[in-house]
Amino acid sequence: MSEVILITGVGQRIGFYLAEHLQQQGYQVIGTYRTQRSSLDHLRDLGVDLIQCDFNISDQVHSLIASVQQKAPILRGIIHNASDWLPDGTADQAILTMNVMMHIHVAVPYQLNLALKDQLLASKTADIIHITDYVAEKGSKKHIAYAASKAALTNMTLSFAQLLAPKVKVNNIAPALILFNEGDDEDYKLKARAKSLMNKEAGAAEILNVVDYLLNSGYVTGRTLAVDGGRHLK
Numbered sequence: 185m186s187e188v189i190l191i192t193g194v195g196q197r198i199g200f201y202l203a204e205h206l207q208q209q210g211y212q213v214i215g216t217y218r219t220q221r222s223s224l225d226h227l228r229d230l231g232v233d234l235i236q237c238d239f240n241i242s243d244q245v246h247s248l249i250a251s252v253q254q255k256a257p258i259l260r261g262i263i264h265n266a267s268d269w270l271p272d273g274t275a276d277q278a279i280l281t282m283n284v285m286m287h288i289h290v291a292v293p294y295q296l297n298l299a300l301k302d303q304l305l306a307s308k309t310a311d312i313i314h315i316t317d318y319v320a321e322k323g324s325k326k327h328i329a330y331a332a333s334k335a336a337l338t339n340m341t342l343s344f345a346q347l348l349a350p351k352v353k354v355n356n357i358a359p360a361l362i363l364f365n366e367g368d369d370e371d372y373k374l375k376a377r378a379k380s381l382m383n384k385e386a387g388a389a390e391i392l393n394v395v396d397y398l399l400n401s402g403y404v405t406g407r408t409l410a411v412d413g414g415r416h417l418k
Contacts, residue, residue: 193266345406360412381414
């Protein structure tokens with residue numbers, strides 16, 4: 185029977201490639217998504233078990249937990265990829281923006297890790313991987329709430345690594361530029377690439393390789409693996 189991995193936010197970009205990759209590696213992926221996209225049809229064809237869940241709706245999060253507990257009494261891993269990226273906006277919007285960012289990036293991963301702890305511990309070895317961000321270390325002038333929430337998620341990794349050792353390894357992956365968005369113009373791309381020493385778009389394979397490394401490691405826990413092309417040295 186295939187080992188089960190839960191990945192949040194598989195509708196596009198890194199989450200999509202992670203679900204595709206791990207399903208093709210022989211895992212049974214359970215993937216969450218908020219918005220229906222054509223890309224999900226491909227994942228369904230591969231056999232990915234998809235669950236629609238808006239993390240802002242508590243009842244849907246509770247239903248997700250109950251469904252995963254029923255489908256996977258033994259859980260090989262959780263990859264927390266679901267994310268949102270809101271600008272800070274005005275002072276009047278500040279509390280709402282911070283609450284949304286902290287809820288999606290911290291509160292729901294915290295809730296899922298605790299609720300599915302027994303399923304993880306039932307596995308011979310298991311992993312929790314938090315997808316954080318380069319800005320958790322550097323900060324962001326335009327996305328302060330986003331950066332703060334990713335920093336909180338980074339810190340939460342340390343606590344869960346201690347709580348769940350030695351059976352469950354808990355780590356972060358902190359990417360900078362990995363994939364451009366459709367519609368990014370050449371001027372933007374030029375400026376974005378120039379922020380790192382490697383001066384290029386990394387591509388999804390860089391994240392997939394780090395995930396493979398963590399899943400295959402028997403020792404690494406409580407760490408942040410930066411995938412930033414040397415951006416911290418610019």
